[in-house]
Amino acid sequence: MPQEPDTVHTPVIRVVRGNPTPAQLAAITVALLAAGEAPEPAPPRRTLWTNRARYARPRPAVGPGGWRASALPR
Template sequence: MSERPFLQVVKGDATPEEIAALVAVLSARPSGAAAPEARRPSAWTDRSRLARRPLRSGPGAWRASALPG
């Protein structure tokens, strides 16, 4: 065993119950696990789909304006 303490109260006066709660939370945390991946929002909740795309100008633009894209 190393002589270094696992936890050290730097400021304040923690009670034994508070230290036990902290140890329980830290020990329940998975060690070495990567951060959870950020999930992309589904198309139903993605608000960017409501933004209108710019209209193109030029020959055939009237035809392209009615096409889904």
């Protein structure tokens, strides 16, 4: 039978006063674990500098005088 190494487990939560029930200990454990979790990181912002649609030609103007409006700067 293989021997397991001696490990010392230190208590994470210590009851100083009172006599809590197992349900109360479970509730405080869940609350402490939830409070210690890091929030989810925000999704990375997309920059418009890399948007390839910026470099595409604008749509031609439709209607009377559209050919003239297409040559004007925007």
